Amino acid sequence: MAGHRMSSLPVAQFCGASAALSAKHGAGRAAAMSSAFHALLAGDAAGDRERGRLARLTPEELAEIQTWKRPPDVIPHPTITLPLHLAKHETEHALSKDGYPCDPKDALTVGHSDLLFVVDVESTGPDVGRYAVIVDFKRSTFTTEDGPESLQLLAYGLSAALESHCTHFQVGIWPLTDGDGMEWGPVYETQSFEAAAIWERIREAASSSPTEYATGPHCRRCYGRPHCQEYLLPVSDPAAALAPLSVPGGLTAANAPEVLALYERAKVVMELVKDNLEAFAEREPIRGADGKIWRKVTCANGPSFNGKAFQAEHPELAQKYTSPGKGTRSMGFRWTK
Numbered sequence: 240m241a242g243h244r245m246s247s248l249p250v251a252q253f254c255g256a257s258a259a260l261s262a263k264h265g266a267g268r269a270a271a272m273s274s275a276f277h278a279l280l281a282g283d284a285a286g287d288r289e290r291g292r293l294a295r296l297t298p299e300e301l302a303e304i305q306t307w308k309r310p311p312d313v314i315p316h317p318t319i320t321l322p323l324h325l326a327k328h329e330t331e332h333a334l335s336k337d338g339y340p341c342d343p344k345d346a347l348t349v350g351h352s353d354l355l356f357v358v359d360v361e362s363t364g365p366d367v368g369r370y371a372v373i374v375d376f377k378r379s380t381f382t383t384e385d386g387p388e389s390l391q392l393l394a395y396g397l398s399a400a401l402e403s404h405c406t407h408f409q410v411g412i413w414p415l416t417d418g419d420g421m422e423w424g425p426v427y428e429t430q431s432f433e434a435a436a437i438w439e440r441i442r443e444a445a446s447s448s449p450t451e452y453a454t455g456p457h458c459r460r461c462y463g464r465p466h467c468q469e470y471l472l473p474v475s476d477p478a479a480a481l482a483p484l485s486v487p488g489g490l491t492a493a494n495a496p497e498v499l500a501l502y503e504r505a506k507v508v509m510e511l512v513k514d515n516l517e518a519f520a521e522r523e524p525i526r527g528a529d530g531k532i533w534r535k536v537t538c539a540n541g542p543s544f545n546g547k548a549f550q551a552e553h554p555e556l557a558q559k560y561t562s563p564g565k566g567t568r569s570m571g572f573r574w575t576k
């Protein structure tokens with residue numbers, strides 16, 4: 240492969256270095272869990288290879304993927320239902336530097352979609368034609384900022400459409416841990432100006448220089464940021480960056496973004512420090528001056544109430560004691576549009 244992987248494109252379109260750093264320090268465990276989830280979906284039909292993926296997870300990771308929501312039959316349009324058992328799982332897609340499907344070893348960019356359906360539409364509703372429908376699994380609706388318009392998913396969709404001679408393609412996201420259902424992007428015609436513009440974006444992102452760094456809001460989505468010197472540069476001189484906090488009224492609208500950037504970057508470094516300390520403490524005790532030992536402890540959780548099971552067993556009682564609009568809420572700060 241000459242360029243960057245499709246999964247790197249959403250950040251690589253802004254910073255070429257992100258792809259190389261993410262490949263080295265990337266979402267290894269997340270990818271392993273996602274692959275293992277396909278084995279769970281296959282159930283008894285899973286082969287030795289798929290079952291092997293389950294065996295490679297930690298007990299905590301295995302417990303987590305068992306709580307993930309299984310996707311239902313896929314309904315990209317009210318007149319089309321695609322039964323899950325007809326999906327192709329983890330399909331490899333490869334596009335050449337000219338934008339054609341090709342052998343992965345000759346490709347500019349390569350990726351694997353979670354679910355792929357190819358369906359011929361002959362009825363009323365959507366335009367008649369052959370559709371490539373991609374469903375990608377994301378842990379949560381917050382995992383991908385661009386939603387179904389993510390360049391990664393559009394690359395899967397366009398590749399699948401070209402590979403299967405489809406007239407149209409559409410991509411959707413199935414959130415594994417939250418959300419109300421599938422989130423769909425628009426339907427694209429494969430031979431259209433929109434699809435040509437998507438290819439241009441894919442080509443540019445996949446070809447971006449792996450030695451050129453460009454910091455920006457996209458850094459928050461970069462798996463390589465704990466290892467990126469550009470991103471962590473402000474942390475190397477925290478005294479200068481924190482100077483505004485040392486005087487009353489020193490934090491202003493003008494310097495708050497810079498201080499917040501330092502806070503976010505320092506958090507990334509501290510997470511790394513914590514991971515290392517935890518790994519160290521698993522091997523040998525970390526003893527404080529007072530003789531206490533910093534170690535992993537098991538906390539007993541009290542019994543929990545399974546609201547969903549109660550609702551299924553006693554729907555009338557559940558409704559009687561549910562106050563509409565008074566669900567629990569938590570407050571927090573996050574980047575929003």
Ligand code: SF4
Binds near residue numbers: 454462
């Ligand atoms: S953290 Fe930002 S600057 Fe560094 S590699 Fe990632 S995207 Fe590029």
